[in-house]
Amino acid sequence: MKMPELDRFEDWAPEEFPKGYLCNAGTSVEYITGGWRSMRPVWDADKCTNCMMCWVVCPDSSIKVADEAMTGIDYDHCKGCGVCVHECRFGALEFIREDEAEVA
């Protein structure tokens, strides 16, 4: 379905809205929510056992996985809720302040 550019949706004219307020699927990928974060999970690959519990609980699908193994965290969409850190049984995820992360 043809839709106007999502990044200017607040400026859409009424007639640009698709009938019935439909939209293409998967548009949340284009919506960068990483900026909402005040705390961030940091992954320690050495401690990680790839149990995938963090992948299961992440509400924003921000645990990146390839070939059945964790490869990192999608900071474009991670909102810093900390659920993954809370659930990790192996100390492989640390929760740090966003300003500390920026310094590091």
Add this chain to the structure above:
Amino acid sequence: MTATKPFSATGNQMIAEAMRQADPDVMAAYPITPQTTIVENYAKFVANGAVTTEFVTVESEHSAMSACVGASAAGARVATATASQGLALMWEELFIAAGMRLPIVMANANRALSAPINIHGDHSDVMGARDTGWILLFAETAQEAYDNTVISFPIAEDPDVQLPVMTTLDGFITSHAMERCVMEDDETVRSFVGDYAPANGLLTSPTPLGAGMFANGDSYMKSRYMLRHAIQDSLPVIERVGKAWADTCGRPFDVVDAWECDDAELIVVVLGSAAGNVRHIARELRAAGKKVGVVRPRVYRPFPVKQIAEACKGAKAIAIMDRADSLGGQYGPLAVDVLGALASAGQSAPFHNYIYGLGGNDLTNDLVHKVFDDLEKLADGSLGTGGTSYLGMQEAEGAQNIWLG
């Protein structure tokens, strides 16, 4: 084009036949008097293989309309039927169907709402759906219930309209009375209705789509603005489709049936089956030289503002008859619409609003005579303008002082 020979049928049978000919992909329905015989007849068509419809039995009207919304969003042609408490139970889904621009066709056998419990015909149920974004058609006869249902599909599915349509008939009065009817043959109706090609069906689209999204104020208001235009702009489409059907079947179609209004001085505006009762008496009065006219909106939403104002142009007095009340408001719903239409056209005439026929209460010939008698008094000034009364219970008086102080 060949029509059947005249045969006798109830309004509900005729609606079931029209739906059979349109052969929707999905029907999800729950029985309720006085609609039940529509889906009962339809279920027989399904059982006998006369249609290809998937009939979804559900546990309530709330679920019926939810299933219809889902099926229609998926890209199916969808039909259903309900009445009264059933329509009331569908209320939230009615908004969703219209807001999502889903061309669902639903028959409603207009019936009173509880309390007290009453199964008979009035417009209390359908008036509750007045502001939902559904196109509302009112049939006067069983024949018209058929014709309105046939045209409902191409109107709803028109790419410029894409809105749900409610094809209504008066409970028992039209739904269950047997009348002389004809039906066009299946081929004629099928080619008139055509195949449904959904613009963006969730299961017909080549790419995945999202539906039922959240919208904040700004997007919500813009989206609703488009909905307002969609239903407003559907009137010419309704007219075009209605006229095309009239050309096919030979029975007239007008969004407003204005009977003898060219020189009419005393005009009654009325919806549905009661228009026949009023015209029945109006013919006698015409024969006696009285300049009377009857205005019947066949389309109630979108409200045909221009056509109503045009029909009432020469009126010296107007009676607006409502088969539902707007409790706590000054006038019934039809009166409010008619008065708005006249005001926007810069017209005015002395008027009186009657609430009549609630719960199937009989609109007798005597009561219709009473309305015309009052119209004469309104025209000569012996009855003040602006009143509301319950016809047959209350004498018509000028504007009631509880409102004006």
Add this chain to the structure above:
Amino acid sequence: MSELIEIRWHARAGQGAVTAAKLVADTALLQGAYIQAMPEYGPERTGAPLKAYTRVSDAPIEVHNTIVNPHIVVVLDDTLLDSVDVTEGIKDDGTVILNTEMTATEAQARLGVPAGVKVAVVDASGIAIDTIGRDIPNTPIVGALAKVTGVVPVDLVKERLTETFGKKFSQEMIDANLRSVDRAYEEVQTA
């Protein structure tokens, strides 16, 4: 007929008044008339007094209300006379057809109608028991109606009856019904 004819049926639920109201309408339709037939719906159960209506006209029928000034009143059960004012609003030159064992003169006195009103009697229940084997007076009384009023011709009534009942009943039952129509047509008496 050149005008709107209005028929009001009085019966007890279960006597087939609605079927009779529709049979007359359907028969008139075969003649090219416009018709309307409807019961007065309510919470009735078997035995409760009910009304049904038939309208027949050369012109399209626009009016959609109950019949308060009937040309013809048909009463399928004379015990109703104790509780229902069956002739209420009847036209001055109207016709009453009563299923009863009374004579026409007795019925006329019992009903107390003006002289202009024609009163006809037929023992439709007796005929039904003889022919059909059950007290279902609705089909025979339509035979009486055909004779007394001429609203519909009796041959057409039988044709329509055969068609309608043919879908549901055995030939034996259809024949019994047709005999009941003929007998009522022959036996109906007017005062």
